[in-house]
Amino acid sequence: MFNYILRRLAYSIPILLGVNIITFVLFFMVNTPDDMARVHLGDKNVTEEQVEQWKHERGYDLPLFFNTDMTETIFYQKSVPLFLFQFGNSDQGRNINHDISQRMWPSLALAVPTMIVGLLVNISLALLLIFFRGTYLDTSGVIIAVMLMSISGMFYIIGGQFLMSKLWHLVPISGYAYSFDAWRFLILPVVIGVISGIGTGTRWYRSIFFEEINKDYVRTARAKGLSEFKVLFTHVLHNAMIPILTGVVVVIPTLFMGSLIMETFFAIPGLGSYTIDAIQAQDFAIVRSMVFLGSVLYIIGLILTDISYTWVDPRVRLS
Amino acid sequence: MADIKIVVLWTDSLLFLLLGLALFSVFHILKNPYLRSTWREVFRSKISMSAFVILIFYIAVGFLDSLHYRTALSSSTPSSETHYSVEVSSVLDLIFSSVRENQEKTYSAPFAATQLSKESIEQPDGTFKREYPRLEYGGSHLKADLSDKTSDILYRSFIAILWAFLIWGIIFIFVRTKVNKNSDIPWNVALITTGILILCISWLLQMSNGYHVFGTDKVGHDVLYQVVKSIRTGLIIGTVTTFIMLPLAIMLGIMAGYFRGWVDDIIQYLYTTLNSIPSILLIAAAILTLNVYIDNHADLFQTEAQRADMRLLFLCIILGITSWTGLCRLLRAETLKLRELGYVQAAQVFGVSKLQIIKRHLLPNLMHIVLITIVIDFSMLVLAEAVLSYLGIGVDPSTSSWGNMINAARLELAREPVVWWSLAAAFIFMFVLVLAANLFSDAVRKAFDPRGNS
Numbered sequence: 001m002f003n004y005i006l007r008r009l010a011y012s013i014p015i016l017l018g019v020n021i022i023t024f025v026l027f028f029m030v031n032t033p034d035d036m037a038r039v040h041l042g043d044k045n046v047t048e049e050q051v052e053q054w055k056h057e058r059g060y061d062l063p064l065f066f067n068t069d070m071t072e073t074i075f076y077q078k079s080v081p082l083f084l085f086q087f088g089n090s091d092q093g094r095n096i097n098h099d100i101s102q103r104m105w106p107s108l109a110l111a112v113p114t115m116i117v118g119l120l121v122n123i124s125l126a127l128l129l130i131f132f133r134g135t136y137l138d139t140s141g142v143i144i145a146v147m148l149m150s151i152s153g154m155f156y157i158i159g160g161q162f163l164m165s166k167l168w169h170l171v172p173i174s175g176y177a178y179s180f181d182a183w184r185f186l187i188l189p190v191v192i193g194v195i196s197g198i199g200t201g202t203r204w205y206r207s208i209f210f211e212e213i214n215k216d217y218v219r220t221a222r223a224k225g226l227s228e229f230k231v232l233f234t235h236v237l238h239n240a241m242i243p244i245l246t247g248v249v250v251v252i253p254t255l256f257m258g259s260l261i262m263e264t265f266f267a268i269p270g271l272g273s274y275t276i277d278a279i280q281a282q283d284f285a286i287v288r289s290m291v292f293l294g295s296v297l298y299i300i301g302l303i304l305t306d307i308s309y310t311w312v313d314p315r316v317r318l319s
Numbered sequence: 320m321a322d323i324k325i326v327v328l329w330t331d332s333l334l335f336l337l338l339g340l341a342l343f344s345v346f347h348i349l350k351n352p353y354l355r356s357t358w359r360e361v362f363r364s365k366i367s368m369s370a371f372v373i374l375i376f377y378i379a380v381g382f383l384d385s386l387h388y389r390t391a392l393s394s395s396t397p398s399s400e401t402h403y404s405v406e407v408s409s410v411l412d413l414i415f416s417s418v419r420e421n422q423e424k425t426y427s428a429p430f431a432a433t434q435l436s437k438e439s440i441e442q443p444d445g446t447f448k449r450e451y452p453r454l455e456y457g458g459s460h461l462k463a464d465l466s467d468k469t470s471d472i473l474y475r476s477f478i479a480i481l482w483a484f485l486i487w488g489i490i491f492i493f494v495r496t497k498v499n500k501n502s503d504i505p506w507n508v509a510l511i512t513t514g515i516l517i518l519c520i521s522w523l524l525q526m527s528n529g530y531h532v533f534g535t536d537k538v539g540h541d542v543l544y545q546v547v548k549s550i551r552t553g554l555i556i557g558t559v560t561t562f563i564m565l566p567l568a569i570m571l572g573i574m575a576g577y578f579r580g581w582v583d584d585i586i587q588y589l590y591t592t593l594n595s596i597p598s599i600l601l602i603a604a605a606i607l608t609l610n611v612y613i614d615n616h617a618d619l620f621q622t623e624a625q626r627a628d629m630r631l632l633f634l635c636i637i638l639g640i641t642s643w644t645g646l647c648r649l650l651r652a653e654t655l656k657l658r659e660l661g662y663v664q665a666a667q668v669f670g671v672s673k674l675q676i677i678k679r680h681l682l683p684n685l686m687h688i689v690l691i692t693i694v695i696d697f698s699m700l701v702l703a704e705a706v707l708s709y710l711g712i713g714v715d716p717s718t719s720s721w722g723n724m725i726n727a728a729r730l731e732l733a734r735e736p737v738v739w740w741s742l743a744a745a746f747i748f749m750f751v752l753v754l755a756a757n758l759f760s761d762a763v764r765k766a767f768d769p770r771g772n773s
Contacts, residue, residue: 014588015588015591015592015595016595018588018589018592019592019595019596022592022593022596022601023596023604026604026605026608027604027608035611035615039611146754146757146758146761147754149757150698150750150753150754150757151746151750151753152702152705152706152721152725152746152749152750152753153702153706154705154706154709154725154729155746155750158725158729158732158742161732162732166732166733254597257597260599260710261706261709261710264710275600276710279600279603279607279710279711279712280711282607287600287603287604290597290600291596291597291600291601291604294595294596294597294600295595295596295597298594298595298597299595
């Protein structure tokens with residue numbers, strides 16, 4: 001097990017290097033530091049000295065890839081600290097590590113409840129449909145699910161904000177509080193996040209259960225005289241864990257990155273809105289750090305998925 | 320006689336190419352008895368038949384909107400070279416010319432004859448009075464006290480119904496005489512759906528001759544016209560993206576699965592790397608870079624439409640780059656399975672070349688996966704466009720798209736009275752397209768997936 005994790009981690013290094021090269025090419029070669037300096041300094045009549053000064057302060061005045069001393073290039077200077085999770089300063093001069101450590105909490109406070117409640121709701125609805133499979137309840141449930149997943153997620157957000165906040169004044173439209181009071185701001189985005197996922201989620205889990213329910217072991221269980229309820233909850237649910245885990249575990253680490261859409265719509269100061277703000281302000285230092293962080297978390301998610309297989313299915317051995 | 324110059328934008332030519340490919344595959348399917356029976360399975364379902372008809376209507380609108388031209392400017396000296404308007408129009412614009420050319424000043428509600436907000440209007444006696452001014456176009460044919468509005472709307476609806484029945488009747492007779500009565504394809508459903516759609520279109524066209532059916536937006540543009548124009552953007556994002564990524568995904572997926580070894584390692588490395596970058600960030604980064612490039616090379620594009628078109632195409636390309644990995648992985652896994660099967664092994668023993676094996680034995684047996692991916696991705700991409708445009712990393716702000724409309728109208732819900740029609744129109748048109756695509760893709764998956772998963 002330990003060897004396996006070590007090997008996977010080693011394998012992730014070339015991947016992260018590749019990610020780094022891609023973002024580097026996008027951010028520094030197509031868009032030269034001179035362009036960036038002009039964007040940030042704003043005015044058209046900036047002097048060469050100002051541009052040089054700006055580049056020098058941020059370490060962008062080195063050669064891009066090649067130099068006699070290979071450590072004296074932008075690529076080396078900007079990539080190596082990333083692997084040590086030292087994200088440095090943003091182009092505006094704020095410390096990115098500090099920003100991330102502060103902004104991850106609102107992100108988690110939104111993303112974790114959304115995922116847990118969403119998972120419970122989707123799986124229960126899917127089990128309900130499977131329990132009544134072949135009846136009108138099942139058919140109409142599937143049709144409603146297809147309709148729900150055809151509605152744009154933005155409709156749920158805009159509609160929810162309009163109804164709950166503007167018409168009925170139940171919760172604030174947007175914002176956040178750094179105390180226990182935050183629940184008032186979080187409840188609407190969580191509910192909307194769950195509702196907008198119901199269509200896709202229920203259908204997906206229903207198809208997983210449907211595949212399981214036609215297998216031989218289910219027939220055996222029924223032949224033993226087990227009630228349909230027991231068959232579903234002990235046998236089918238347990239065996240459907242593998243495909244469910246594949247989809248769920250991989251996203252757990254990336255919850256940390258927050259949801260770009262939800263956070264911007266509800267003005268929650270998490271990492272998602274942090275990224276969007278950086279994109280709109282063309283602050284490439286932040287975007288680069290977030291891309292790197294996202295990739296690391298995705299790879300961790302893949303490793304966790306493999307480990308979780310051994311946990312639900314004793315036949316799987318990591319080697 | 321107005322001179323016109325035909326303009327073929329990049330996305331137009333790609334769309335025409337796709338239509339050509341689609342026609343070609345229809346002929347191919349008709350010749351092949353196995354494919355024919357599978358497709359028959361798809362169309363036997365009433366829901367998918369009706370969804371298909373709706374999709375055809377959307378595609379027709381998108382096609383009309385892709386026939387672009389520039390009109391000649393009338394020049395004073397006939398000998399000089401003709402100059403063409405910088406504005407690129409499409410055939411669809413001709414149909415909507417009445418609402419396109421008649422703008423209002425600002426917001427007005429659906430079917431309104433007056434503006435949404437009050438203005439100071441000079442009275443004949445020279446005094447000023449705050450009141451709702453009449454619109455320049457919407458309902459301008461009505462009497463001053465608007466007492467004839469209801470009867471006018473009813474009269475126009477009646478005319479629209481007559482027209483719809485006339486056109487539908489012709490189609491009905493045509494289809495009925497051509498089609499075998501005992502066929503198991505639900506032609507009735509297709510006819511009913513066509514009838515409903517024709518009725519909607521004729522009603523909308525009839526009404527937009529005198530009103531703004533979905534109201535007007537902040538700068539007084541007709542919302543119905545915008546929402547119809549957005550169809551083309553949605554279709555292009557949904558189809559061109561997939562077709563850009565197909566060659567890459569098919570080639571690399573088959574290579575990885577068939578050759579294995581180091582080829583497989585490299586391709587796997589490539590897609591794991593791309594996959595691990597959060598796709599929205601990759602899209603954002605690429606679009607930002609493109610914006611800087613376009614700003615620095617403004618002289619490359621003759622018209623604004625061409626610039627916007629370049630951005631649309633680039634968005635498709637970048638969406639394609641972020642989404643080919645899923646299909647590639649599926650194809651690799653399936654190829655790994657297929658290459659061990661008897662007929663592939665036999666072909667190898669007979670000395671058939673690798674290229675022939677891939678072409679004759681592997682590719683045809685992978686096509687169902689490709690087809691299922693195309694239809695599933697379509698609705699996902701249409702929805703994604705709206706989100707990306709909202710985040711400011713989607714299509715050009717000058718392109719009509721549902722995302723841009725939602726983005727522009729989102730803050731207006733806070734107004735009093737509420738401006739809801741832009742949002743409603745965009746969401747309704749998007750919902751119908753995505754729902755039809757989802758239902759159709761369900762039927763395709765059911766017919767083509769060998770696992771027969773429900």
